[in-house]
Amino acid sequence: MKISVCGKGGSGKSVIVALLANEFKARGYRVLVIDSDESNSGLYRILGFDHPPVPLMELVGGKKGLKNKMSVKISEGEPEVKMQVLAQDNIPITDIPSEHIVQNNGLRLLSVGKILHSLEGCACPMGVLSREFLGKIRLETDEVAIVDTEAGIEHFGRGMETNIDKVLSVVEPSFESLELAVKVKELVAGAGVGNYRAILNKISSDKLATRLKDELFKRGVEITGIVRYDPQVAEACLEGRKLNSGTASEDIRKVVDVLISEG
DSSP states (O other): OEEEEEESTTSOHHHHHHHHHHHHHHTTOEEEEEEOOSSOOOHHHHTTOSSOOOOGGGGGTHHHHHHHHHHHHHHTTOOGGGOOOOSOSOEEGGGSOGGGOEEETTEEEEEOOOOOSTTOOOSHHHHHHHHHHHHHEEOOTTEEEEEEOOSSSHHHHTTGGGGOSEEEEEEOSSHHHHHHHHHHHHHHHHHTOSEEEEEEEEEOOHHHHHHHHHHHHHTTOOEEEEEEOOHHHHHHHHHTOOOOSSHHHHHHHHHHHHHHHHO
């Protein structure tokens, strides 16, 4: 199962990714978290790792090398959304070189790449690599891949979701977040993904949850669960450390129940 987690900046995508990863792991799944957000650098910390993995992009010559490969393909008339830069057609997780994965007791993290310097150009090479990798990665029945996408919707334009089984849009209590969830629904349909749900996050009251559910219902967006505001999560994110069990962890169990039942 490949699950993509998207949403507006600040909605709590990375927290939801970490909560999902921890819960799937607790249920005996082997979990691969794929960090495809080129700007957020703290995911490895809230997953409990001491350091991030070497970016996958270094496996194909770094950003400069990948841009050169893309330039050749563009000159040959190959569209970006169909470019292939990886040699293998099928990639089991065990084939990924160890330096590109950090792991601990069934939880693994892979990072596609990060923007590290000013003036280094757009994140298009990372998008190309993310899309192709997600299409070629092969999972066993007890393996789950959870993708932390960049904020917004640009990754849909790069075709990343064409290789995803389920898309979750994280909705915080804001008008912009509601509107983005509607736009994501349209883009998911265009990508051919059959399973799309919203997940409410940072919910401080039942009244607020009901209002958000009603607003999403009016817009034709189904929800898969509600994650309450959790002070323990806020504190862990502030301190850059692993998430501890709390109300958010309890809430995510119901979300995982739904995801597993849907297959």
